[in-house]
Amino acid sequence: MFGTYHKSLLIIGFVSCLTSSVFAYSGGSGEPNDPYQIAAVSDWQQLMNTPSDCNKNFIMTADVNLQGVALTPVGNSTNNFTGVFDGDSHIIRNAKINMPGNGYIGLFGYVGPGGQIRNLGVEDVDITGYYCVGGLAGGNHDGSISNCYSTGAVSGYYYAGGLVGENYKSSISNCYSTGNVTGGDNSQCLGGLVGYNSRSSITNCHSTGAVSGSYLVGGLVGENYDGSISNCYSTGNVTGGGNSQGLGGLVGENYKSSISNCYSTGTVSGSSDSFVVGGLVGENYYGSISNCYSTGAVSGYFAVGGLVGENYGGSISNCYSTGAVSGDSYVGGLVGLNYGGSISNCYSTSTVSGSSESFAVGGLVGLNLGLNYSGGSISNCYSTGAVSGSSNVGGLVGYNYDSSVVSSFWDVNTSGWSTSAGGTGKTTAQMQDINTFLNAGWDFAGETANGTEDIWFIRQAVDYPKFVWQDQLPTANAGPDQTVYAWIDDIAEVTLDGLDSNDPDGDEITYRWTWTIDANTYEVNGVSPIIELPIGVHTIQLVVSDGIVDSIPDDVNITVIAPLQSKLEIMPCVINRSSRQRYILTFIRMPEGIAKKDIDNNEPLILYPGEIEARWQWVIPWGGCRHRGRFVGIIAFFDKVAVLEAVPDNGRVELEVAGNLTSGQYFYGSDTVKIIGPRRPFHWPKK
Numbered sequence: 216m217f218g219t220y221h222k223s224l225l226i227i228g229f230v231s232c233l234t235s236s237v238f239a240y241s242g243g244s245g246e247p248n249d250p251y252q253i254a255a256v257s258d259w260q261q262l263m264n265t266p267s268d269c270n271k272n273f274i275m276t277a278d279v280n281l282q283g284v285a286l287t288p289v290g291n292s293t294n295n296f297t298g299v300f301d302g303d304s305h306i307i308r309n310a311k312i313n314m315p316g317n318g319y320i321g322l323f324g325y326v327g328p329g330g331q332i333r334n335l336g337v338e339d340v341d342i343t344g345y346y347c348v349g350g351l352a353g354g355n356h357d358g359s360i361s362n363c364y365s366t367g368a369v370s371g372y373y374y375a376g377g378l379v380g381e382n383y384k385s386s387i388s389n390c391y392s393t394g395n396v397t398g399g400d401n402s403q404c405l406g407g408l409v410g411y412n413s414r415s416s417i418t419n420c421h422s423t424g425a426v427s428g429s430y431l432v433g434g435l436v437g438e439n440y441d442g443s444i445s446n447c448y449s450t451g452n453v454t455g456g457g458n459s460q461g462l463g464g465l466v467g468e469n470y471k472s473s474i475s476n477c478y479s480t481g482t483v484s485g486s487s488d489s490f491v492v493g494g495l496v497g498e499n500y501y502g503s504i505s506n507c508y509s510t511g512a513v514s515g516y517f518a519v520g521g522l523v524g525e526n527y528g529g530s531i532s533n534c535y536s537t538g539a540v541s542g543d544s545y546v547g548g549l550v551g552l553n554y555g556g557s558i559s560n561c562y563s564t565s566t567v568s569g570s571s572e573s574f575a576v577g578g579l580v581g582l583n584l585g586l587n588y589s590g591g592s593i594s595n596c597y598s599t600g601a602v603s604g605s606s607n608v609g610g611l612v613g614y615n616y617d618s619s620v621v622s623s624f625w626d627v628n629t630s631g632w633s634t635s636a637g638g639t640g641k642t643t644a645q646m647q648d649i650n651t652f653l654n655a656g657w658d659f660a661g662e663t664a665n666g667t668e669d670i671w672f673i674r675q676a677v678d679y680p681k682f683v684w685q686d687q688l689p690t691a692n693a694g695p696d697q698t699v700y701a702w703i704d705d706i707a708e709v710t711l712d713g714l715d716s717n718d719p720d721g722d723e724i725t726y727r728w729t730w731t732i733d734a735n736t737y738e739v740n741g742v743s744p745i746i747e748l749p750i751g752v753h754t755i756q757l758v759v760s761d762g763i764v765d766s767i768p769d770d771v772n773i774t775v776i777a778p779l780q781s782k783l784e785i786m787p788c789v790i791n792r793s794s795r796q797r798y799i800l801t802f803i804r805m806p807e808g809i810a811k812k813d814i815d816n817n818e819p820l821i822l823y824p825g826e827i828e829a830r831w832q833w834v835i836p837w838g839g840c841r842h843r844g845r846f847v848g849i850i851a852f853f854d855k856v857a858v859l860e861a862v863p864d865n866g867r868v869e870l871e872v873a874g875n876l877t878s879g880q881y882f883y884g885s886d887t888v889k890i891i892g893p894r895r896p897f898h899w900p901k902k
Contacts, residue, residue: 245271250301252276256284263289269296275305282309288324288353295327295356302335311341319353320344321380330358340367340394347380350394355385367394372402374410377424382415391421398428400456404437407451413440420447427454431467431497434481439472452481460490461497464511469502477507485515491524494538499529499556506684511538518551521565526556528586533670533682534561541568547581547613548600555586559594560670562680569604576604577613578625583637585617592619593637595657599626599646599679609635622655649673652680660763672763686763689718693757693771700776703873703883706747707775713742713757722761730755750777776880781805783872783884792859792892798830798852801872803884804837805847815875820851823871825861827853849874865890
């Protein structure tokens with residue numbers, strides 16, 4: 216038998232068991248179909264202090280404010296967070312972690328294999344650590360982070376990012392950060408979103424915070440090592456301290472990696488002894504950069520470029536830069552130093568300024584240099600910006616050694632230079648003439664002689680060549696859906712409406728409408744064409760083009776309603792051409808449910824053939840004594856001579872009478888009469 220004491224222990228143990236399992240967090244069991252619920256500070260503290268739960272599933276059901284709460288990262292390098300944390304669009308605010316001597320510091324310290332963080336916002340963070348420091352996560356290894364954002368401040372020495380410090384064999388998508396990221400002297404791999412991206416992908420992300428550090432510092436990513444970055448941008452300013460190296464508006468160093476469809480707009484400022492500074496990328500080391508641009512001002516000392524500071528054995532294609540560039544040696548509007556790399560189909564409009572002791576300054580490339588006896592190459596490129604410097608200055612290329620420059624041009628009027636170490640100088644008028652470039656083999660939209668990739672387009676005699684991908688898509692607007700009424704032939708005339716279509720570049724647009732009826736495809740052009748459609752529901756698709764690219768299709772649905780069939784009686788049923796009858800009487804009985812007010816009596820009834828208008832007409836109730844008012848009818852008189860002129864032959868003939876309802880719907884009825892008598896004009900006898 217249990218005594219009172221033993222019973223108490225048993226009850227306490229049972230309650231404790233329930234508390235630790237059934238009543239964990241704000242609900243849930245941690246399983247995928249029943250995740251633990253995070254709704255309060257205590258829930259977060261429980262997760263933070265329960266390492267065994269790092270492989271569980273969580274969902275936020277309310278915002279959580281961690282102001283004043285002592286925090287340590289969830290998950291570390293020994294016990295990774297490998298579960299799923301779904302913020303469900305909720306926010307964690309005011310998280311502060313100050314661990315300057317430690318690594319893997321963030322709200323989540325270390326996201327491990329299979330770990331997922333998604334749909335979460337972290338606002339006003341204040342995170343300080345030594346290495347692998349991020350506003351959301353210190354490290355993301357073999358995990359995924361999606362649809363997340365961070366705001367606030369992050370400070371670290373090595374691998375620090377506004378969202379994630381280190382992203383290794385992982386993915387980050389649809390995320391952004393607005394926080395500032397700072398590192399001290401000799402700090403390395405700092406980025407507005409991610410400090411170090413290795414063998415990982417970053418897609419559809421952006422950052423807007425300022426980033427400052429010493430080595431490999433980027434507006435979005437500090438170093439992209441054997442990884443990929445696509446459809447991303449950064450707008451924050453990037454600053455490098457004394458003897459800094461590898462500064463980029465988007466990426467500090469792109470090492471054997473790819474960057475595509477990205478841009479940066481922030482200022483990139485190096486010191487008087489900064490090396491390898493670029494508006495988009497500091498150093499492109501055997502990497503590829505395509506369909507990218509930068510617009511921010513760039514300054515540094517050595518290897519300074521509007522897009523890339525140094526292109527070391529890498530490739531740059533379909534890119535451009537516009538921001539002002541200033542430096543001392545190897546200074547270019549697009550690339551400061553092209554060291555054995557290839558630059559193709561690129562341009563720069565940047566103003567390029569070298570110091571009083573500068574060397575190798577060019578409108579496109581400062582120094583174009585071969586690498587291990589394999590020359591760097593520049594092809595199908597141009598520059599238009601003003602260029603100034605001291606030694607080896609050129610409109611397109613400052614200094615060219617053991618390298619090639621082909622089919623490339625610079626504007627001698629705007630650059631202020633008639634000489635260059637490579638390329639061909641042209642006047643502004645020639646630079647705005649498509650033939651200059653077609654004759655050099657450039658691939659333009661609308662021609663196939665030079666290729667079918669359609670890389671370039673030009674507004675003739677107005678502007679310089681631009682990339683097709685730069686052209687903003689025109690917008691098709693097919694107008695609101697329409698309901699129209701068919702005539703008695705079961706066909707409706709429909710006026711399409713593309714007037715609200717537009718082109719953001721201001722280009723003239725053309726219109727192409729297409730639709731299908733009974734497996735047959737029809738097409739018509741014009742902004743507001745008139746087409747014929749049978750009874751039914753039809754989807755008409757509009758695509759507009761600015762002559763360079765087509766819009767995304769837009770659809771309009773047209774519903775064509777059939778005419779209303781009524782009962783028609785014509786009197787007399789035998790019409791004699793020789794009779795003295797002057798008028799033909801018609802009576803239309805409308806279907807049940809049509810009231811007198813529904814009939815548009817202001818419009819005369821029309822008789823066919825001949826399209827003859829009624830001379831007189833009246834709307835009357837119909838239905839006899841029992842059904843008076845249940846139906847309405849229309850009595851109308853038509854000129855007999857006009858009718859007979861429309862029917863030249865005798866015999867049986869079908870006549871139709873049609874009219875309008877106030878709704879716009881047509882109605883009609885038909886009856887057969889017999890026409891007899893001589894086929895000659897009839898004259899009434901004189902009195």
